[in-house]
Amino acid sequence: MAQVSSTSNEQSSTAKSITLKISRYNPEHDESSQFMEFNVKYEKWTTVLEAILDVKKHFDHSVAVRYSCRQATCGSCGMIINGKPRLACFTKISELDSDVVTVEPMNNFPVIRDLAVKFEKLFDSHQKIKPYLIRDDTELVSDEKEFLQTPEEVEQYIQFANCIKCGLCNSACPTMATDSSFVGPQALAQAYRYVADSRDKGKDSRLKIIDDSHGIWRCHFAGSCSQVCPKGVDPAMGIQLLRGYMLGFRS
Amino acid sequence: MRESTIMKIHYGTALAAVALVAVHILMRLTQNFAESLEYESVLANYKFIPYAIMLELILILLAVHGFNGLRVILIELKQGRIYEKAVSYGCLAAMIGLIAYGSRTIIMTNMGLV
Secondary structure, three states, X not given: OOOOOEOOOOOOOOOEEEEEEXXXXXXXXXXXXXXXXXXXXXXXXXXXXXXXXXXXXXOOOOOXXXXXXXXXXXXXXXXXXXXXXXXXXXXXXXXXXXXXXXXXXXXXXXXXXXXXXXXXHHHHHHHHOXXXXXXXXXXXXXXXXXXXXXXXXXXXXXXXXXXXXXXXXXXXXXXXXXXXOOOOHHHHHHHHHHHOOOXXXXXXXXXXXXXXXXXXXXXXXXXXXXXXXXXXXXXXXXXXXXXXXXXXXXX | OOHHHHHHHHHHHHHHHHHHHHHHHHHHOOOOHHHHOOHHHHHHXXXXXXXXXXXXXXXXXXXXXXXXXXXXXXXXXXXXHHHHHHHHXXXXXXXXXXXXXXXXXXXXXXXXXX
C-alpha cells in the first residue's frame, strides 16, 4: 500500500516539500502495518501534525491521529517521528533536516489504528501511584492559610509537575518493550513528584506500591525517557531519587 | 520478601563479592601465578580454614547475586503469575543446589577427602 500524492492547495513559492510516510495499521483487519507516502509542501514553521492534517484534508481522511491542543499541552499527539518518540505538534518539519519524514505509532502501546494508540495502561499506572496529595488534615481550619512551601521545597518536585502524560517516556523505555507489567517511567516520575512534595504525607503507601517485582527496581537507567520528554522532565533522575528513599539514603 | 529487600541483598552481595574476589585474586600474587594454580597449592588453599571460609563466602555471594540477576532477567522477558512464581522458586532452588554442591566440595577438600 503505497501512494504518492502532492498537495495542490495554495502554498507560497518559498514552500519546500517532503515525503511524509505514514504507518497505516488497523488491527481489526490488517496483519501488519504498511506505509503510505504523501508528498507534502511545508514552510519552516510547519509542524508534523499540520502535515498529517494536511494529508487528512487533501488525500486521505481515514488516517487516524489523535490530537487536540496543537501546543504541546494536552499530550495527545505523541508518535514516533523519524525513529524517535516526539509530539507531532511540537516537532517542526524543518528541524528534522530530512526529505523523508516517517511517522509511526508509539512503541510499547497497543495500536487502535494508524497513529492512535491506547493510553489505558499509562493512565492505570498513573492512577495506581496515587497522583494527589495525601494528608490527614484535608479540611482547612478557617483561620489557616494554604499549605505554604519554601522555594527550596518547591524546587524538589516542580519539574516533575510539568508532566503532560503524553506517554513518550514510556514509548522510549527499553524495559517497557519487554516487560509489559512494568509500571513505567511516567508513573515512577509522578510517584517521585508526590513523594518529594513537602505537603504530602503518603510517602510510605506510594513507596509500597512501586516496591514490586515490576516496579521501580526494573528501571535500568537507560535514560531514554529523559531524552524524549517534550516538557523537560527528567524521569530517569526522579527514579534514581526515588530509589534513594527506598534504600534509605533519603527520608 | 519485598523487592527492595531483595535488591538491597543484590547490591550488597555485588559489593562484597567484588571485595572478596579481589582478595582471592591478590592471593594468587603471594607466589608465582602458575605455581599458585598447581594441584597441591590449590588443595593447600582449601585446607587453610580462613581461606576456605572466604571461598565459601564468595560462593554464597556469587550464587545469591547471580541467581537473583537471572530471576530479574527472566521476569523481564516474560510475564505471568505462574511463570514468575516458577522462575522465582526455580532460581531459589538452583541457588541452594549450587551452594550445597559447592560447600560439599569445599568441606570435602578441607577435610582431606579429595
